[in-house]
Every structure is written in structure tokens, then in C-alpha cells.
Amino acid sequence: MTDTLHFAAGDGARVAYRLDGPEDRPVLMLSNSIATTFHMWDGQVAELAKSFRVLRYDFRGHGGSDAPAGAYSLDRLGRDVLELLDFLGIDRVHFLGLSLGGFVGQWLGIHAPERIERLILSNTSPHLGPASYFDGQIRSVLAARDLSATADMFMHNWFPASMLAGRNETVEQFHAAILTMSPQGLAGCFASVRDADLRRPISLITAPTLVIGGVDDKVTLASHSQAIAAAIPGAELVLLPGVHLLNVERPAEFMDAVMGFLGVEQER
Structure with missing residues (x-):
């Protein structure tokens, strides 16, 4: 295992990343939700690192990465991934x-198909709107004295009522992490979602693709997952009984789907 490392993206922004697992294994790159860091995957890395060289990173504006001023585009977030892979010499x-x-995974599948072996798209969408909603979120995070209201919103979007009732250490950790984030970084990534519309070009994705959705997801609805799977030729679809952060809420079922698609038999 390695500690957090950094590289400079093409525009000079420093992006944090981490590698775990044997150097001679195929690389599995993990990309997380807005308002989280690569620690979102902590519960999966030990198992994944038995079979893969696991590469995680923080979006610009999040965790250990820089938070440049201004809106971030999905193109810029996608290029951050490609530039990191180039920096590490990973084809x-x-x-x-x-x-x-x-969203970034879809962008890569469209614009850099030669870099993607197998693609897993979880709890995501090709387009979220209306734009006015994200403009409101941007104004709120930039004007707020702290991010407690934003953190509360994310908790209700990410987790089921059963995890929000009473004290829950996992929920508290995610909530606390948001309070330390850069308002500019959150605003920049909100803008990338606001401006993204991949509904037409995702049909160009040729990588073998698994789409995972949550039956009760309030943000990226199960119907969004179904639409992605219908648009990408040959894509597989798995809907799990859960909300948004399925790797946290439903870790066993989530890992079964991921490892099965990647051709790895799990130890029981």
C-alpha cells in the first residue's frame, strides 16, 4: 500500500491519488461521488486489491486535490483521469x-475507448436537471457560513431512513467529511453535473459495461440506470434494493456484482 500521492494536471491543479495492491495485477480505477473522497471506497479496497492494482483519486475540489476557482467541466474531469494514467504510464x-x-466513466467510454477495458457505471445518469437546481446548489454552498445544510442534504440523498434514524457511525463519518470540504470545489463539480448531457453519445460506448442502480435512489433514479443500459450496446444491468451509495449501504451485493462482472470469484 502507498500513502496519498499527487500529480499536476494539465492546467497545474494538483490531484491526489492512491495505489493499493500488487503492481503486477490489472489496474482497476475507482471514481467516487461528488462530496466524497477516495475514502468512499475504503470498505472495498482490501478485497479488490487481492485481484487488482487499485487506483483511487480525489476529484479536483475534493479531499487532497486542489480546488481551482470557477466551474469545472466534465471534459476537464475526464482529462484529469487520462493525465493521471499517462503520468503513471498506465495504458x-x-x-x-x-x-x-x-459521469466520468461514461465520458471516458465515449472519448477514450482505447483506455477502458471493462466499465462499471453505478448510481449515475447521462443527464441530471434542471440546470436551475444546480445553480441554486452552487449559490448555496458559496454563500453558506458552513456546509452543514449541504451535508444534511447529501445524507438524505445517499442513505436509507434506516441508516439515518439515530446515530450511525458511517453516516456521521460521511457527514463530517463534507464539513471540511472546499465550497469552491463542491460548486465547481456541481457545475460539471449541471452542464453534462451524455444521453446521445453514450450509445458510442464499446467497452463491456455493467450498470448498477439503486431501486430507491432519489438522485440517479433506477430509470436512469435502465436508460444507460438500454443505450450502451450489450450492457448488463443490476438493480439493487438500496439508495445511492450502494457500495456503503449494500456492500456484499455490490461487490458480488462488481467482481462477477470482472471475472473474479470471491472467497466466502
């Missing part, structure tokens, strides 16, 4: 993206 990866990470 091709399996790519697992959840939520905003899934």
Missing part, C-alpha cells in the same frame, strides 16, 4: 465510477 484500466464518477 488501460477497468473503470468503476459511482455517481459523478459514473
